[in-house]
Structure formats: structure tokens, C-alpha cells
Amino acid sequence: MPRILVTGATGQIGSELVPALRKRYGREAVLALGYKTPPPEPVDAGPFKTADVRDASAIERIVRNHRSDKIYHLAAILSAAAAADPKLAWDVNMNGLYTMLEVCREYGCSLFFPSSIAAFGPGAPRVNTPQDAVQRPTTLYGVSKVAGELLCDYYHGKFGVDTRGLRYPGLISHGAPPGGGTTDYAVEIFYAALREKHYRCFLKAGTRLDMMYMPDAVRAAIELMEANPAALKHRNAFNITAMSFDPEEIAGEIRRHVPGFTLSYAIDPVRQVIADSWPDKMDDTAALQEWGWRPEYDLAAMTRDMIEQLSKKAVGAYPGGGRADNGEPA
Numbered sequence: 402m403p404r405i406l407v408t409g410a411t412g413q414i415g416s417e418l419v420p421a422l423r424k425r426y427g428r429e430a431v432l433a434l435g436y437k438t439p440p441p442e443p444v445d446a447g448p449f450k451t452a453d454v455r456d457a458s459a460i461e462r463i464v465r466n467h468r469s470d471k472i473y474h475l476a477a478i479l480s481a482a483a484a485a486d487p488k489l490a491w492d493v494n495m496n497g498l499y500t501m502l503e504v505c506r507e508y509g510c511s512l513f514f515p516s517s518i519a520a521f522g523p524g525a526p527r528v529n530t531p532q533d534a535v536q537r538p539t540t541l542y543g544v545s546k547v548a549g550e551l552l553c554d555y556y557h558g559k560f561g562v563d564t565r566g567l568r569y570p571g572l573i574s575h576g577a578p579p580g581g582g583t584t585d586y587a588v589e590i591f592y593a594a595l596r597e598k599h600y601r602c603f604l605k606a607g608t609r610l611d612m613m614y615m616p617d618a619v620r621a622a623i624e625l626m627e628a629n630p631a632a633l634k635h636r637n638a639f640n641i642t643a644m645s646f647d648p649e650e651i652a653g654e655i656r657r658h659v660p661g662f663t664l665s666y667a668i669d670p671v672r673q674v675i676a677d678s679w680p681d682k683m684d685d686t687a688a689l690q691e692w693g694w695r696p697e698y699d700l701a702a703m704t705r706d707m708i709e710q711l712s713k714k715a716v717g718a719y720p721g722g723g724r725a726d727n728g729e730p731a
């Protein structure tokens with residue numbers, strides 16, 4: 402059985418990946434590493450520690466004591482938060498990854514690194530963005546993702562570290578709120594629909610983006626880390642996708658469940674520019690061919706499940722909206 406460390410464990414992905422890994426490999430095998438926020442209930446139901454991923458000696462001690470052999474490194478600063486504080490984003494995204502790669506080299510751990518649609522920018526085809534396309538992102542977040550993909554390739558080629566990664570699209574979930582991204586609107590819209598039957602969208606009409614429901618995202622990470630390494634050619638940056646929509650299309654799908662739901666716009670120029678530089682939909686053929694990737698949720702299935710899950714929770718105020726657990730004041 403692997404012994405697994407998950408950084409960024411209280412975030413949008415980590416809070417769902419940790420329980421999934423514990424279900425698969427056992428509670429004690431998975432150490433959840435948070436930063437400052439107290440862990441939500443499911444993350445807390447097992448080993449939990451806090452540390453700054455830039456603190457190499459703390460990370461080394463944690464990996465040694467836990468005897469970790471596999472690390473899912475999720476801690477990062479996302480696109481909109483990175484635009485607000487590029488210095489912090491570069492520091493956490495690059496030095497945090499460097500710390501994890503060094504500890505993997507020293508202790509023989511494998512590493513999962515999530516990249517993003519943000520690794521693409523102008524010059525890459527927006528529709529069916531190829532696996533191997535021009536990567537000239539215009540955001541600090543995207544630059545850190547491209548550099549991260551390359552650094553992971555380097556550690557694999559130079560030191561034989563088993564690094565693997567995915568380029569995630571925007572992720573939609575009903576657990577922990579998103580942590581300061583551009584695709585966050587596709588989560589906020591559900592809370593607003595159920596609470597107020599109205600949503601003011603910060604991206605303009607017609608902004609089409611690549612998206613995925615969290616159960617697919619969690620399964621993809623686990624499947625990639627379990628895949629036969631001999632079959633992997635694109636180790637560190639597999640395009641994966643599940644659906645592509647713009648604000649009107651997701652609103653229309655929500656309206657099937659919430660009659661009378663309306664949409665208006667209050668554009669955030671910073672996030673609009675970021676969204677305009679990202680793919681509409683990536684081509685994920687390489688992931689299908691090399692490790693059998695297939696999404697299970699399309700827009701209709703995701704919307705149905707989101708509404709069902711959030712309705713069970715008797716949705717209160719949207720829990721996101723500037724959530725900050727990155728060492729800076731909220």
C-alpha cells in the first residue's frame with residue numbers, strides 16, 4: 402500500500418481527494434497537509450498536519466516521519482489571486498514545487514503536480530487545443546504552471562523521479578469553495594441560483610471555457626498515479642477535459658432545475674482578460690491513449706448532481722468570495 406502526502410489538503414481539490422485516497426488506501430496511509438485553515442470534517446478524519454510548502458526542513462521532516470512514498474502536491478496560488486499578488490504566487494507555486502521535487506528525489510517519492518488550462522495562452526488553438534501546442538501564457542499563474550510542467554520533466558529526466566501531472570480545466574464542486582480562480586463563477590452560480598434565483602456573472606456573455614466536475618478530477622489524479630509508467634509519454638501535463646460551456650449555457654441547464662433563474666453581468670476586467678486567454682476546450686486524446694482517461698460527467702449530469710447535493714445541504718451564503726489561506730490577509 403502506498404503512503405501518501407497531500408499538500409493543499411483543505412483546498413477545493415484536496416478536501417475531496419483526501420477522503421477518496423483514504424477510502425482506497427486506508428485512513429492512516431494518507432497524511433493531509435494544510436496550511437492555516439482548520440481542516441473540514443472529512444479531511445480531519447485521519448492524519449493531519451500543517452506546514453508551509455516553502456519550508457524545506459518542515460516538509461523533509463514530515464515526509465521522513467510519515468514514510469511517504471507518493472505526494473499529491475496541490476498547494477498553490479490560483480489565477481485571480483496570483484494576479485493580485487504575483488510575487489507571492491511565484492514564491493509559493495515555484496518554491497513550493499521545488500521543495501517537493503527535492504524531497505521526492507531524496508526519499509524516492511513519486512509526485513503528482515496539477516497544471517491547468519492556464520498553461521496555454523495566445524498562439525495556442527482555443528478549440529481542441531492540442532496536447533503539444535505553443536505555450537505562451539500571459540498570466541503569472543500560467544507562467545508558473547508551464548515552468549512547473551518543465552521542472553517536473555527535468556526531475557524525471559535528470560534524477561528519475563516519477564513525476565506525473567494533469568492540465569485541469571476549471572473544476573466545479575459542492576465541497577470546499579474554489580480558492581481565487583477565474584473559473585470560480587461556475588461554482589458561485591449554483592449557490593446564487595438556489596439562494597436567490599439570480600446570479601451576477603463576473604465573466605461576460607459568450608466566454609466559453611473548459612470545465613470538469615470534481616469526481617472526474619479526483620478519479621483522473623488517482624488513475625494517472627496508478628497508470629503503467631511504461632505507457633506514459635506525456636508524463637507531466639496531460640490535457641484532460643469533460644465539458645465546455647459559456648455562462649448562458651450553464652444558466653440554461655440550471656434553469657431546468659430552478660425555474661425562473663436569471664443571469665446578469667458585472668464584468669471583472671482582470672478575470673475577463675485571463676479567461677479570454679485560455680482554451681475553450683483542450684484535446685485530451687493523449688490521456689485517453691496513454692492511460693485510458695474518460696470523463697463521466699457532462700454539463701447535464703454535473704448540473705443535476707450539483708443541484709441535488711447543494712439542495713441536501715440547504716445552501717446558505719456562498720462560502721467562497723475571497724477565501725484566502727495563502728499566508729496573506731483575506
Ligand code: NAD
Binds near residue numbers: 409410497579580584
Ligand atoms: P485551492 O486554492 O482551493 O487550495 C490550495 C491550497 O493551498 C489552499 O488550501 C491553501 O491553504 C494552500 N496553500 C497556499 N499557500 C500555501 C503554502 N505556502 N504552504 C502550504 N499550503 C499553502 O486550490 P485547488 O483548487 O484545490 O487547486 C489545487 C491545485 O490544482 C493547484 O495547483 C491549482 O493550480 C490546480 N488546479 C486547480 C483547478 C481548479 O479549478 N480548482 C484547475 C486547474 C488546476
Ligand code: AKB
Binds near residue numbers: 572
Ligand atoms: C483558475 O481559474 O485559476 C483555476 C484554473 C483553471 O487553473 N480554476
